[in-house]
Amino acid sequence: MNGIRLTLKAPLTARxxxxxxxxxxxxxxxxxxxxxxxxxxxxxxxxxGDLFEVAASEGDALVLSGDPRLDYVGAGLAAGEIRVEGxxxxxxxxxxxxxxxxISGDAGDGLAAGLTGGRIQxxxxxxxxVGGPRPGERQGMRGxxxxxxxxxxxxxxxxxxxxxILVAGDAGAGAADGLLAGTLAVAGRLGPGAGRGxxxxxxxxxxxxxxxxxxxxxxxxxxxxxLRLLARRVPELAALFGGELSGRAVRLxxxxxxxxxxxxxVLS
Amino acid sequence: MRKRVTGGRVFDPANGIIxxxxxxxxxxxxxxxxxxxxxxxxxxxxxxxxxxxGGIDLHSHIAGGKVNLGRLLMNEDRALFPEPFGxxxxxxxxxxxxxxxxxxxxxxxxxxxxxxxxxxxGANARHAHLEMADIPNIDTGGFLVLxxxxxxxxxxxxxxxxxxxxxxxxxMLKATQSCAIKIVNPGGINAFKFxxxxxxxxxAGPFYELTPRRILNTLQRAVTELGVxxxxxxxxxxxxxxGNVKTTLATMGATEGFPLHLTHIQxxxxxxxxxxxxxxxxxxxxxxxxxxxHISVDVGQIMFGQTVTASADLMSQYRNHSIADxxxxxxxxxxxxxxxxxxxxxxxxxxxxxxxxxAIGLELFLLIEDPWRVYLTTDHPNGGPFTSYPHLIRLLMxxxxxxxxxxxxxxxxxxxxxxxxxxxxxxxxxxxxxxxAAPARTLGLKDRGHLGPGARADVVLYEDQPDREAMFAHPxxxxxxxxxxxxxxxxxxxxxxxxxxxxxPSDPLMDKRLERWFDEAVGLxxxxxxxxxxEIRGGQGPxxxxxxx
Numbered sequence: 181m182n183g184i185r186l187t188l189k190a191p192l193t194a195r196x197x198x199x200x201x202x203x204x205x206x207x208x209x210x211x212x213x214x215x216x217x218x219x220x221x222x223x224x225x226x227x228x229g230d231l232f233e234v235a236a237s238e239g240d241a242l243v244l245s246g247d248p249r250l251d252y253v254g255a256g257l258a259a260g261e262i263r264v265e266g267x268x269x270x271x272x273x274x275x276x277x278x279x280x281x282x283i284s285g286d287a288g289d290g291l292a293a294g295l296t297g298g299r300i301q302x303x304x305x306x307x308x309x310v311g312g313p314r315p316g317e318r319q320g321m322r323g324x325x326x327x328x329x330x331x332x333x334x335x336x337x338x339x340x341x342x343x344x345i346l347v348a349g350d351a352g353a354g355a356a357d358g359l360l361a362g363t364l365a366v367a368g369r370l371g372p373g374a375g376r377g378x379x380x381x382x383x384x385x386x387x388x389x390x391x392x393x394x395x396x397x398x399x400x401x402x403x404x405x406x407l408r409l410l411a412r413r414v415p416e417l418a419a420l421f422g423g424e425l426s427g428r429a430v431r432l433x434x435x436x437x438x439x440x441x442x443x444x445x446v447l448s
Numbered sequence: 449m450r451k452r453v454t455g456g457r458v459f460d461p462a463n464g465i466i467x468x469x470x471x472x473x474x475x476x477x478x479x480x481x482x483x484x485x486x487x488x489x490x491x492x493x494x495x496x497x498x499x500x501x502g503g504i505d506l507h508s509h510i511a512g513g514k515v516n517l518g519r520l521l522m523n524e525d526r527a528l529f530p531e532p533f534g535x536x537x538x539x540x541x542x543x544x545x546x547x548x549x550x551x552x553x554x555x556x557x558x559x560x561x562x563x564x565x566x567x568x569x570g571a572n573a574r575h576a577h578l579e580m581a582d583i584p585n586i587d588t589g590g591f592l593v594l595x596x597x598x599x600x601x602x603x604x605x606x607x608x609x610x611x612x613x614x615x616x617x618x619x620m621l622k623a624t625q626s627c628a629i630k631i632v633n634p635g636g637i638n639a640f641k642f643x644x645x646x647x648x649x650x651x652a653g654p655f656y657e658l659t660p661r662r663i664l665n666t667l668q669r670a671v672t673e674l675g676v677x678x679x680x681x682x683x684x685x686x687x688x689x690x691g692n693v694k695t696t697l698a699t700m701g702a703t704e705g706f707p708l709h710l711t712h713i714q715x716x717x718x719x720x721x722x723x724x725x726x727x728x729x730x731x732x733x734x735x736x737x738x739x740x741x742h743i744s745v746d747v748g749q750i751m752f753g754q755t756v757t758a759s760a761d762l763m764s765q766y767r768n769h770s771i772a773d774x775x776x777x778x779x780x781x782x783x784x785x786x787x788x789x790x791x792x793x794x795x796x797x798x799x800x801x802x803x804x805x806x807a808i809g810l811e812l813f814l815l816i817e818d819p820w821r822v823y824l825t826t827d828h829p830n831g832g833p834f835t836s837y838p839h840l841i842r843l844l845m846x847x848x849x850x851x852x853x854x855x856x857x858x859x860x861x862x863x864x865x866x867x868x869x870x871x872x873x874x875x876x877x878x879x880x881x882x883x884x885a886a887p888a889r890t891l892g893l894k895d896r897g898h899l900g901p902g903a904r905a906d907v908v909l910y911e912d913q914p915d916r917e918a919m920f921a922h923p924x925x926x927x928x929x930x931x932x933x934x935x936x937x938x939x940x941x942x943x944x945x946x947x948x949x950x951x952x953p954s955d956p957l958m959d960k961r962l963e964r965w966f967d968e969a970v971g972l973x974x975x976x977x978x979x980x981x982x983e984i985r986g987g988q989g990p991x992x993x994x995x996x997x
Contacts (some may be wrong), residue, residue: 197533220533316524318776 184214186228192249194222196231199252203242203260203279204347211236212373246285254281256410257298270307273300274314276324286436289333295321295343305330308352312338313346319360321345328414334371337364340381340407346420357381375444378435383444388430396434396444403427404445421447449490450475451510451930453907456494459876460501461897474905477929478705481901494909495953497924500698500880501899502561502906505889507711507907508585508828509682510551511565512576514758517778518545518829521790522756523912543833544755544792553939554835559908559923562587562896563699566630566681566711567760569593571783571970573624574979580947581985585933587892589948591681592624593760595631595663596638597785599965604666605656610673611620611955617670619962623978625949625990627891628678629671630711632760633685634660636789640763647763649685649698660685668706675995677892679707679744684716687764690716691720693729700736700743702890709890710747712827714809723880726801728808734815735823749809749840750802751832756792759830765789783971785913795832801859807854813844814870819881820889831872838921841883844874845916871910879920892993893948905930908924932991949990 184206197220206214215229228234231345244253246266254262255274261366264272267285274293286304306328312335313319320339331349338357350368358377365384375383376393404427411418411425418424425447432444453472458465473482473489509515513670519526522545530541540547546554555563564581568576568590580588586637594600594617613767617629635646635653642654649660668680684699686692694718700708710716721727737743754793759765766789769777773794781787795802807904809831824841828834842851856866862868874882888897895903909925922937931943959974966974981989 223533223539225533315522315527316522316774318774 183213183237183241183243184209184238185235185243186214186245188232188233188234188245188247189230192231192247195249195251195358196221196226196247197252198244198250199255199274201228201242201244201253201262202257203240203262204258206242220252224225246283246317248286248288251288252434253283254279254300267304273298273326276300286330287328291328292321292324292326294319294346295324295326299324300326302326302328302330305349306332308333309335309338311336311340311343312348321362327420331368336366339360340364344414346416348420358438360385365417365420375435375442377438378442379438380441382442384417384421384429384447385444386447388446389444392432392444393435395437395440396432397436399430399431399433401430401448404429407445407447449622450480450487450504451490451492451905451927453492453494453499453909454892456909456911458499459880460885460899460900461877462889462894463900465899466489466761472899472907474907474927474930478895479899479905479907480791492909492925494925496911497909498537498876498912499557499890499899500908501610501884501897501903501909502908502926502928503559503823503883504891504893505555505557505560505563505828505834505883506823506891507566507825508563508834509565509567509577509758509830510563510567510828510971511588511863513572513782514567514760514790515579516575517788518756518758519547519781521545521776521778522792524534525754525756528922531643543835544829545758546833548579548582549584552945554712556926556928557923557934557937557939558835558921559658559838559926559934560586560870560909561904561906561908561926561928562589562893564588564627564891564948565590567591567593567623567632569760569782569788570597570620570624570977571785571787573626574983577947577979577984581944583844583945584942585928585939585945587945587948587991588626590624591628591630591678592620592626592694593630593632593786594620594667595634596636596787598969599962600667601635601638601656601658601663602910604658604662610666611667614667614670614673615954615958616653616962617950618674619958620901621674621676622951625947625960625979625981625984626802627950627993628676628681628763629666629667630681631667632683632786633687633763634718635664636660636685636763637761640766640779640787645688645763645767647685649695649702659674660852661699662697663701664702665704665706668703668708672706672735675997676950676952677993677996678890679709679742681709681711683759683761687712687759687761688718689764690718690726692716693719693732696729696733697930700740703742705742707744710743710745712825712830713745713751714748714805714812714831715827717808717812717961722864724860728804728811728866730808730811730815731866734812737966738818739822741818743885744821744823746825746827747809748831749813750795750805751826751836751840752795752797752802752806753832753836754792754794755829755832756790757830758784758788758790760788762787765791768793771898785970797857800858800861803857804864806857806969807861807865807867810843810850810867811865811870814872815876816869819874819878819927820886822882823887823890824879824882837883838917838919841879842915842917844877845879847871848908860990866949868919891948892996894994900909937992943989944985945990946988947984948993949984950993950995951990952995
């Protein structure tokens with residue numbers, strides 16, 4: 181498979197649904213063939229070649245230039261790699277089941293909604309509802325890894341069911357709303373109202389959160405062997421908190437209004 | 449401009465024209481008698497095509513509160529089936545719970561030109577009409593749901609005469625601008641409010657102590673005496689319960705000679721034989737329908753795949769909510785007069801029950817002999833989205849195709865159905881009857897469902913091809929009121945439809961009485977409840993269906 185590079189000719193004037201710009205869809209296609217494909221553009225359609233310069237590129241990845249109006253980048257990706265140079269719009273990586281999506285700029289709202297597998301890496305910030313459910317779904321992200329170098333907006337990990345979300349910066353209000361299972365790690369500050377209706381799952385934070393949703397109880401500082409094992413097994417997680425985890429953490433049990441099998445671990 | 453559709457094989461069973469090559473001439477939105485050559489006319493070449501009147505679906509949930517709840521609940525449906533992006537459409541979408549725009553476009557793309565919403569609840573009628581007005585390319589009408597409303601049940605329980613009932617029914621039909629009366633689980637929804645979990649035909653309900661049989665007979669008499677063309681449209685007791693074939697047969701026997709339409713009868717044709725205590729009652733039902741000329745049915749065929757069921761029958765929806773797929777549902781009361789349950793279903797051919805339901809529906813289609821008394825429906829969206837009609841038509845018309853699909857369903861279900869031994873294949877004439885002529889006749893629409901002079905110029909040209917599914921999915925041309933709206937299965941124009949209603953006369957004293965009742969018992973005033981003619985389709989007003997003498 182040869183790589184394809186799509187470079188925007190000009191900033192987009194309307195929103196583009198990029199969900200059919202996938203490496204698998206372009207497999208074996210020449211640059212001219214890719215240019216002749218169509219993408220939803222505003223309320224109509226546009227030729228890929230009218231919006232982008234299409235060129236073959238080194239490697240196997242699909243390289244896209246970013247634009248805040250480019251929505252659904254990597255949505256439904258099952259295999260292969262997409263690299264975005266710049267920022268993307270809403271719903272990037274939505275429903276992705278495998279492969280890799282790397283965004284050098286910011287991501288809009290709804291990043292990694294309904295993710296079931298694969299890896300997403302964002303070097304900038306991300307908008308609201310990272311790893312939440314797609315419209316109509318009862319569960320949010322169910323697998324895969326999302327790592328964000330910057331901060332994220334409100335509603336991080338709502339109804340998360342599995343997988344790992346790593347946030348190096350701060351998280352907005354109302355994180356882990358109705359979280360079912362899976363792991364959130366926030367190296368910055370965790371915004372107010374986190375953990376409402378959280379059933380199970382773990383949230384790792386580096387400092388005591390300012391105002392959790394009602395229903396959490398402090399179970400005191402403890403020594404977790406599991407954390408040290410986790411750090412060895414998932415180096416990215418350890419790296420997020422400065423290279424290694426001591427295993428010492430204050431455990432906040434909750435949300436006890438929703439069963440109380442989850443926990444927030446404040447690492448020390 | 450006069451249009452001449454020429455060279456096509458015409459199937460017009462209502463006028464006894466079967467497979468004759470002849471011209472159909474259209475002028476000013478009507479079909480006219482052939483004036484012969486001469487004059488300026490546009491010629492539409494129909495060679496290689498069969499020519500049918502516009503399709504009519506008399507039972508499809510396309511508008512109103514429960515449809516909207518279905519959209520709300522299943523908003524992934526629109527994400528999965530968006531309208532094609534492009535200059536023409538690009539808005540809305542969905543299959544099981546489509547938007548109004550998508551509803552009109554998908555129906556019209558299959559050659560349908562009229563669709564009837566079979567469950568308009570009085571309190572939601574205005575909403576239903578606003579939605580119907582928003583559906584392009586399709587004529588519409590609503591059936592008013594009665595039979596669980598307190599005012600009616602009180603009238604019957606207090607022993608008021610039939611005349612009072614008739615006045616109430618007439619008043620309600622006009623107030624809600626509906627064109628027929630539907631009963632959903634007579635007395636059952638009311639019983640559910642008193643914590644009843646089922647109510648059989650001859651079981652007295654709580655509080656009013658009325659049996660479903662009595663409610664049914666009273667309303668049958670009212671509709672007949674008022675001259676409403678369509679008989680009572682009955683969604684019977686015990687929907688979906690194994691063994692309900694007995695209830696259904698008893699209901700057919702309970703009609704006291706009045707005509708009766710039993711809707712989505714597939715869901716009412718279940719026996720309890722076999723080691724799984726679920727079997728087909730299609731043969732008994734079909735035999736009874738064949739023997740009783742005053743009974744008509746629509747099938748409510750289930751089609752495999754994801755859909756959402758929306759019904760006023762909260763009693764049965766409550767029963768089913770634990771098997772919702774995906775796991776979410778909505779149940780609600782409406783103004784204490786009706787109810788609503790929305791439960792998503794995913795019918796699977798690998799499930800014994802679903803596979804047998806599929807086979808039971810087809811058995812009913814094939815065993816009921818008179819096509820004039822069976823109408824093609826999937827009870828959209830309850831049995832499956834209406835977009836599956838072309839597939840269903842091919843299942844009926846093509847025995848090898850049917851057998852091929854039969855071989856793929858759950859093994860045990862296969863041994864519980866006699867489908868394989870039924871060799872009947874629907875002819876094009878029979879398809880024209882079940883999708884056009886028969887529904888028009890039972891609804892009293894004299895200018896629809898046929899191609900005789902005076903009929904609405906709704907004409908569909910299907911290219912004759914052996915794959916009937918492809919044929920009925922992509923008509924070459926669809927004309928609505930003489931205007932071409934679909935070419936080669938693609939929408940080329942959007943037109944506004946009309947809404948049918950009946951306005952039987954009622955005693956003015958009923959106005960006064962209902963004014964008091966609304967003030968006492970209902971959340972809005974009687975004058976606000978009633979829908980004025982000018983509210984229908986942005987001022988166009990309803991098209992009044994003639995009453996039977």
